[in-house]
Amino acid sequence: MAKVLMKGNEALGEAAIRAGCRFFFGYPITPQSELPHYLAKRLPEVGGVFLQAESEVAAINMVYGAAGAGARVMTSSSSPGVSLKMEGISYIAGAELPCVIVNMQRGGPGLGSIQPGQADYFQAVKGGGHGDYRLLVLAPASIQEMVDLMGLAFALADKYRNPVMILGDGTLGQMMEPVEFPEMLDPEKLPQKPWAAQGAKGREPNIINSLYLNPLELEDHNLKLQAKYTQMAAEETRSESYYTDDADIVLVGYGSSARVCKAAVDQARQQGIKAGLFRPITLFPFPKAEIQAACRQAKAVLTVEMSMGQLVEDVRYNLEFRVPVHFYGRAGGMVPTTRAVVSKITELVQEGGRSA
Amino acid sequence: MLQEIILAGFGGQGVMSMGQLLAYAGMEENKQVSWIPSYGPEMRGGTANCSVTLSDTPVSSPLIDEPDTLFVLNRPSLEKFEGSVKPGGLLLLNSSLVKVEPQRTDLRVLKLPVDNLAQEKFGNSRVANMILVGAFVAVTGAVSLDSVVGALKKVLPEHRHKLIPLNRQALELGVELAQS
Numbered sequence: 001m002a003k004v005l006m007k008g009n010e011a012l013g014e015a016a017i018r019a020g021c022r023f024f025f026g027y028p029i030t031p032q033s034e035l036p037h038y039l040a041k042r043l044p045e046v047g048g049v050f051l052q053a054e055s056e057v058a059a060i061n062m063v064y065g066a067a068g069a070g071a072r073v074m075t076s077s078s079s080p081g082v083s084l085k086m087e088g089i090s091y092i093a094g095a096e097l098p099c100v101i102v103n104m105q106r107g108g109p110g111l112g113s114i115q116p117g118q119a120d121y122f123q124a125v126k127g128g129g130h131g132d133y134r135l136l137v138l139a140p141a142s143i144q145e146m147v148d149l150m151g152l153a154f155a156l157a158d159k160y161r162n163p164v165m166i167l168g169d170g171t172l173g174q175m176m177e178p179v180e181f182p183e184m185l186d187p188e189k190l191p192q193k194p195w196a197a198q199g200a201k202g203r204e205p206n207i208i209n210s211l212y213l214n215p216l217e218l219e220d221h222n223l224k225l226q227a228k229y230t231q232m233a234a235e236e237t238r239s240e241s242y243y244t245d246d247a248d249i250v251l252v253g254y255g256s257s258a259r260v261c262k263a264a265v266d267q268a269r270q271q272g273i274k275a276g277l278f279r280p281i282t283l284f285p286f287p288k289a290e291i292q293a294a295c296r297q298a299k300a301v302l303t304v305e306m307s308m309g310q311l312v313e314d315v316r317y318n319l320e321f322r323v324p325v326h327f328y329g330r331a332g333g334m335v336p337t338t339r340a341v342v343s344k345i346t347e348l349v350q351e352g353g354r355s356a
Numbered sequence: 357m358l359q360e361i362i363l364a365g366f367g368g369q370g371v372m373s374m375g376q377l378l379a380y381a382g383m384e385e386n387k388q389v390s391w392i393p394s395y396g397p398e399m400r401g402g403t404a405n406c407s408v409t410l411s412d413t414p415v416s417s418p419l420i421d422e423p424d425t426l427f428v429l430n431r432p433s434l435e436k437f438e439g440s441v442k443p444g445g446l447l448l449l450n451s452s453l454v455k456v457e458p459q460r461t462d463l464r465v466l467k468l469p470v471d472n473l474a475q476e477k478f479g480n481s482r483v484a485n486m487i488l489v490g491a492f493v494a495v496t497g498a499v500s501l502d503s504v505v506g507a508l509k510k511v512l513p514e515h516r517h518k519l520i521p522l523n524r525q526a527l528e529l530g531v532e533l534a535q536s
Contacts, residue, residue, distance in 0.1 A: 003383065005376070005379055005380055005383060005389070005391070005510070030395070031395060114395070170395075171392065171418070171419065174392060174393055174395050175390060175391065175392035175393075175418050176376070176379060176390065176391040176392070177389070177390050177391075177415070177418070178383055178388075178389060256418075256419070259415075259416060259417040259418060259419070260417045260419060262416040262417060263416035263417035265416075266416050335419055337419070337421040338417055338419075338421060338422075339421055339422065
């Protein structure tokens with residue numbers, strides 16, 4: 001199929017359909033509204049269901065229901081809307097159901113702004129809702145990667161019976177890039193889900209629930225969930241290393257911030273500075289071995305994000321505090337500029353990579 | 357080749373479509389491209405802008421802080437973006453609406469009264485933006501005129517394809533004016 005120029009939000013919608021998703025429940029919010037807008041038109045064309053719910057809370061509980069019935073189902077929102085969905089996400093994780101949740105982050109906290117942000121990192125990777133659960137979090141940095149990761153998101157959600165989040169931001173949602181789509185998956189040919197509540201005629205009923213009144217049983221359930229997260233860490237980490245082999249200064253960023261970092265690395269290299277970029281693609285599980293390899297000979301690491309410092313905590317933790325990790329962030333909808341990142345790199349070089 | 361462009365004007369002057377047109381034209385030539393709009397309440401009747409990158413290599417960042425080329429269709433856009441253009445960069449100015457002189461002396465400036473020209477030559481002020489795109493093509497050679505004309509089919513919805521010849525004439529006028 002030939003490449004088409006498409007907005008990130010719309011490309012995600014088409015990618016979901018190609019991945020066999022036939023159910024979408026959501027509620028509009030800038031800067032992701034083009035996604036439900038696209039699916040409102042496109043899902044009925046393929047015999048799917050698009051439903052604009054009365055609220056985000058209703059939408060996520062519809063996702064809970066559809067996932068329990070074994071459907072490939074998705075919802076999307078942006079920061080404040082995702083906060084509203086958190087209770088339902090915890091239930092879905094507790095009930096071990098697969099689904100895909102898209103968050104096109106905007107500036108926060110509160111209603112914040114409608115401009116791009118990355119301040120929902122903690123919410124996405126550390127829990128967000130209540131209880132010991134994790135989402136598998138994928139962070140694309142281009143429109144093509146958004147499309148590629150959408151197929152993976154549904155596959156991983158089914159593999160682990162766990163909600164998967166695609167963590168984007170307003171920039172990725174709004175920008176256009178050429179993109180190529182995979183062939184359409186036939187939803188009928190997807191693996192069966194024998195655990196789903198699809199009618200119990202002739203067999204024991206399947207129960208979809210997250211309530212365990214017996215504490216011992218609930219502890220066992222928690223141990224089972226943890227084992228799943230450990231398996232994810234062993235099997236699912238993904239990342240990109242760009243010019244890190246000989247880098248004195250390694251930048252770390254995800255999503256659209258990583259694009260700015262890449263441009264900054266290019267400019268720094270032109271000035272003769274050995275800079276590189278490490279980009280986690282899975283934010284949970286965090287690519288620990290990969291970041292350690294990428295930073296093996298770095299004198300300093302610089303984390304760049306559109307927040308006041310969230311990813312940077314995982315970078316320090318996963319590098320086991322062996323390398324000085326610096327931070328540069330913008331917030332509230334402001335986006336880091338290439339020039340500002342280059343000047344941070346130059347400062348670090350002048351300081352010999354030591355902590356300021 | 358790396359050409360980073362910011363296009364800015366009032367909502368309704370067609371800056372978003374101009375940007376998309378250049379991005380599609382780049383795609384026609386197998387270039388790497390990106391397009392990113394400003395979005396938000398400022399677009400209603402206020403200023404609107406988008407950033408376009410055309411490149412032979414993968415686009416590192418679609419966010420542009422120092423454009424090679426700036427399209428200015430109204431005065432607030434000149435004030436907002438003039439300072440950001442790379443030294444020696446290109447400034448394309450709609451002098452029908454921008455009556456002040458640019459402050460920068462290190463830019464290549466091309467002033468064209470495109471609103472008036474579009475009205476006088478074609479009786480349709482809506483193709484004013486195409487004259488500027490034509491001038492851009494002639495000055496930079498970043499994409500060919502043929503690619504831009506080809507890209508019109510992608511940007512204009514099908515029921516507007518009858519306007520392609522008019523847009524083409526406006527593009528050609530821009531090329532001519534830039535060369536003279």
